[in-house]
Amino acid sequence: MAVDSLPLPTELPSPLPGAVPPTPLAKPKLATTTAAGAVGNVVLDVRNLRTYFFTYDGVVKALDGVTFNVRRGETVGLVGETGCGKSVTAFSVTRLIPDPPGRIMDGTILFKGANLLWGVDREASYKPVKGSNRVKVKRRFRRIKTDLDRMMAVRGGGISMIFQEPMSAMNPIFSVSNQISEALLLHRGVPTIDGLLHATPKGPDVEDALEAVIHAARENRPGQLREACVKLSTAVGLQSIGVQAYHILHNAYPDVDSKVPELRKAIARLRLSSLQRRYLERERKLHLLQSELRATFLSEMRNAKLEKGKRRAISVRRLSTRLRGFYFGLWGLRARVRRPLNTETFWQSVRLLEGVTIANPVQVARGYPHELSGGMLQRVMIAMALSAEPELLIADEPTTALDVTIQAQILELMRELKTRVGTAIMLITHDLGVIAEVADRVCVMYAGNIVEIGPVRDIYRTPLHPYTQGLLASIPRMDDPSKKLEAIPGSVPNLIYPPSGCRFHPRCPQAMPVCKEQRPPMTVEATGHVVACHLYHGPVAQG
Secondary structure, eight states: OEEEEEEOOSSOOOOOTTOOOOOTTSOOOOOOOOGGGOOTTEEEEEEEEEEEEEOSSOEEEEEEEEEEEEETTOEEEEEOOTTSSHHHHHHHHTTOOOTTTEEEEEEEEEETTEETTTTGGGSEEEEEOTTSSEEEEEEOHHHHHHHHHHHHTTBTTTEEEEOSSHHHHSOTTSOHHHHHHHHHHHHHHHHHHHHHHTOOOSSHHHHHHHHHHHHHHHTTOHHHHHHHHHHHHHHHTOHHHHHHHHHHHTTOTTOGGGTHHHHHHHHHTTSOOHHHHHHHHHHHHHHHHHHHHHHHHHHHHHHTOOOHHHHHHHHHHHHHHHHHTGGGGSTTHHHHHHHHHHHHHHHHHHHHHHHTTOSSHHHHHHSOGGGSOHHHHHHHHHHHHHHTOOSEEEEESTTTTSOHHHHHHHHHHHHHHHHHHOOEEEEEOSOHHHHHHHOSEEEEEETTEEEEEEEHHHHHHSOOSHHHHHHHHTSOOTTOTTOOOOOOSSOOOOTTSOOSSSTTTTTOTTOOHHHHHSOOOEEEEETTEEEEOTTOOOOBOOO
16 A cells, blocks of 8 residues: 555535535545436436545645536537636546546446446545644555456446547557557457458459459549448458558559559458467457456446456456467467457558548558647547447547648547447537537536536527626627627636635626625526526526
């Protein structure tokens, strides 16, 4: 266990109704809501989330009672000024808050009924240092490792994230294709291996499709060549072979015949040797066992009950499967048996890069992150996040570094994924135009609180909270080009010493005495439209 010295909190987080208030010496008290809390088609349900950062200047209350949800197939926009807590919300949901100095102190995060915060209160304990204002934090690394393994069951295939700074999320010593391939194998390893095991590289249908591809290349018709390559993929039973065929022949005109042997050789390589087939079958078993382990972790979070025996049995089976094929790791043999899998994941990476409109995807896939511009890196990150077809996609400023035309293509790609797979999207951005274009609902954040939630049309037509009104008044309107743009006076407050009552009252033009004394509750003002402001007196929303 590691011991760190942190400043002692001067103010304790407000507890949930009926909960025991946490003390500086106690573990954070987290809600233990289980699957019964999941309602209907809600994918993500966040309740009274409090995330604090313990710094030497004091306790930064970055999130102080955040509550919202995201439904299946829905896009929820999270907007607000810099420093309002939007990115901290995303990192809290994915359990990526750096500890130290950050700590999730209270609340519940339900992902399809699984409580992602289950077990966090057992990761560390607190003890005061005599004669000082510090507190010793003892971290239990075994529990922390178990919780990180448990979160691996959710990240990627369940919740995927597009980071605001792609370079910090990319490994500089691995090529782009290696990093995308790792995500592909981790979350879609079984379908990828099944495609290789059941591919049909020889037959009359394959030969006819191959001739059609060659004919389209000789005629120099890119559109027809793309269609022929798709039919070749269908005939072979492997989607990546069509991508490979297209990139071999699309720039070969007029010397197409010189590239035909290369294409035929690529198809011939799909015939697996007995050793390669045994290796792929072993890898498939390992991926299935990994999926079984993830399902066990999810079951633990849903039922709030450890299943150590089941996890141990799966781990023993995985170790036994690895040991039975230990010779696949021998020098010189590993590269040979992995060649079909490496080739397949490389061309799948190229296909994903094509989907995010990268002009030269083969060259980018072979390159390294430092060779790419910020916009290109952002698109690579988006391709990696979409590769697993997640159930929830958290996009933290996904289009900030992109041109306007590329921005529209990326937003269309995310919309297509939502329609085809049913992916829910939590979109974090400063651009209210993007929110108006793609979001179904909007959550407006200010100083660690959500101050207004509603359907996008209601928020834009009838904004209720003065902060929302100020945000909308600061953007130009095409229907009123002569309109004077207004700025919200002041700045986001220091969250070590947040204002009492409503945190927006020092900047609010409609502030009343009660705003300085009492924190406003969330009230329902219309169907699905709630606001936290003393100007309104609708029924109190149920968290």
